[in-house]
Amino acid sequence: MLTTRFYSTFRRIFITFFCILSFWFSYTDISNASIDDDRYDGNIFVVYAGNGSLVPSKLTLKQSLARKMPVILVYYLDDNSDSKQYAFIVSRFQEFYGRAASIIATTVDTIPLKDKYEPDELGYYYKGGIPQTVVLDQKGKVVFDEIGQSKFEDVDDMLRKIFDLVPRSESVELKRKTFNEFNSELVPQTKE
Numbered sequence: 463m464l465t466t467r468f469y470s471t472f473r474r475i476f477i478t479f480f481c482i483l484s485f486w487f488s489y490t491d492i493s494n495a496s497i498d499d500d501r502y503d504g505n506i507f508v509v510y511a512g513n514g515s516l517v518p519s520k521l522t523l524k525q526s527l528a529r530k531m532p533v534i535l536v537y538y539l540d541d542n543s544d545s546k547q548y549a550f551i552v553s554r555f556q557e558f559y560g561r562a563a564s565i566i567a568t569t570v571d572t573i574p575l576k577d578k579y580e581p582d583e584l585g586y587y588y589k590g591g592i593p594q595t596v597v598l599d600q601k602g603k604v605v606f607d608e609i610g611q612s613k614f615e616d617v618d619d620m621l622r623k624i625f626d627l628v629p630r631s632e633s634v635e636l637k638r639k640t641f642n643e644f645n646s647e648l649v650p651q652t653k654e
Contacts, residue, residue, distance in 0.1 A: 502541040507567065510546050511553035515595040519566040526564035527602050532624050534559065534617070535596040536567040537588050548593045548611045555614075559621055599624050 496503075497510055508514040523574035526533045529563060536552050538545035554564050568584055579586035589594045597620050599605050606612075606620045615630065622629060 484528055497546045498543050500541050500543055504540070506538065506540050506546045506549040507553065509549075511549040513549075513553040513556065515565070516556060516565060517569045518550060519564065519568075521564045521566075522565055523564075523584055526566070527598075529564075529584055531564040532559075532600055532621070533596075533598040533602075534563055534565045534599065534621075534645045535584070535587055535594075535598070536595075537570050537573075537584075537594040538567060539571065539592050542592055544611055545593045551611070551614050551617075553653055555621075558618070559625075563621065563623060597621065598603070 491605065503509060505514065505517060507516045521529070521531070523533065523535070534555050536548075536555075538544075538548065540550075552565070552567055555563075559565070566584070570588060573585045573588060576583075576585060581602060586606070587607070588594065589607075589609060593611060594609045595612045595617060596604060597605065597606035597617060606617060608616070618630065621627075627633075
């Protein structure tokens with residue numbers, strides 16, 4: 463008799479939980495979020511770039527400047543379609559320059575509101591648009607600052623100057639190998 467009551471109670475709880483869960487899923491738009499809308503669907507670097515290692519950054523801006531490292535600052539929002547589409551490009555910056563430069567991707571919602579910022583604070587370089595890419599050289603001088611989806615090649619050209627690398631026209635040509643609609647990898651092009 464005790465087991466019959468237990469199973470009966472368990473069954474009611476399960477049915478109630480299932481009904482609540484079904485109701486919740488039917489009235490939420492979480493499953494409808496995509497790269498082309500301004501809905502929140504998680505960390506954009508994990509979801510759209512396949513790279514969760516970008517956030518949080520390994521070093522702060524202050525630490526990077528103290529080590530005299532070049533810095534790539536990227537300001538974004540997780541619920542912004544332009545930022546979602548740009549996440550893949552930011553991941554490519556890490557692919558090529560992640561060991562030599564500090565890549566700091568920060569959501570603008572986390573910048574504290576202040577009247578004045580110091581050059582070692584993230585709010586100092588933010589201009590109010592997203593996505594925004596700022597590149598600082600080893601001395602902390604701004605050498606690139608652009609609002610919107612910057613082309614990888616434009617940032618790469620600046621980083622090649624900072625690191626004294628050969629221009630892209632003189633380096634090995636790389637070709638994309640696609641894994642899925644969001645993720646790919648660059649591999650040397652072979653002559654066929």
